[in-house]
Amino acid sequence: MYIVRSNKHTKGSDIIHKKKITLAVVTSLLLAFLLIHTTSASEIKFSDGKSSDQITKTYQDSKIRVKEISSKSGLTHVKVDVTRAQFKFPYAEDVSFQVWDDSGNMLTPTAQDSNSKAKGNKIVYHLNMSVEEYPKETEYLKIKPVIEKIEFNKEDKSSATVTHEKRSDEEIVSKTVNGDFPVKLDQGKIGYVLITKIEQLPEKTIVHVKADGNNPNHQVNEVWIEDQSGKGYINTSDPKLNYDKNEYTLEFPPVNGPIKVVTARLESPNIYEDLTVKVPLN
Secondary structure, eight states: OOEEEOOSSOTGGGGOOOOOOOHHHHHHHHHHHHHHHHHGGGGOOOTTOOOGGGSEEEETTEEEEEEEEEEETTEEEEEEEEEEEOOOTTEEEEEEEEEEETTSOBOOEEEEEEEEEEETTEEEEEEEEEEEOOOTTOOEEEEEEEEEEEEEOSSOTTOEEEEOSSOOOOOEEEEEOOSOSOEEEEOGGGEEEEEEEEEEOSSOEEEEEEEEESOHHHHHHTOEEEOTTOOEEOOSSOOEEETTTTEEEEEEOOOOSOOEEEEEOOOOOOBOGGGOEEEEOO
8 A cells, every 4th residue: 555745856866966076066065064063052052961972773774863842832842863874776664753752742833944965975954843842840852763664666756655565444433432432443553542522512523532543643534424414523622631531532513413523544554663762851
């Protein structure tokens, strides 16, 4: 099973280079590298004053470096570098990461961007992400890299296929709620969700959901409801996470009568646990 992406400027496409090596180019690259290496440490904003060199982890030929964790305007901003071995065309990688708190909550991403740069036979992915702010009592965060394989179309270099190492067949899973909670919905290898409560109000329907898996935010977003006629309703706003209960609430349009909760078997992200890094905050 494949996911076809048509973006012309994917992360993976940055590693396709036409090598025209001249003395001037080598010199300019060297100066640029020295400048970046010299100034990066001053950008670290850890509250405990740790330098970026202390927040690194290496596994085989890969390395993760947490450059910044800072809070502003109710959001937490995380900057991470991931270094990997380069692949030869038509193969590449799509690299991202997840942020988890010390209570097992995956922090909800609100924005992210990235770029990559070749460095010898390696490639460095510069990843930036904003997530919802963590509770004040949080003692540490876990940064979990997600690395997916990419295979480019040899005839059309602008399109690529993402190959997941873990797959489950797409399949709709549903159960009619009869008042007995929790209601468990299996989502395949990614995990499962538990429906713990449903509130049928005049103006909206509120569904309380717990996710057990390796991408809870995505798992919860893939839950919807149906009325007794089979009409489907999707959530009208982003899921809200209750950190104390590790539980999400989803809001749907008002529905009268029996409700069926529905989800699907989902692909599991390829999380590199060997590169997961624990970042102390206090």
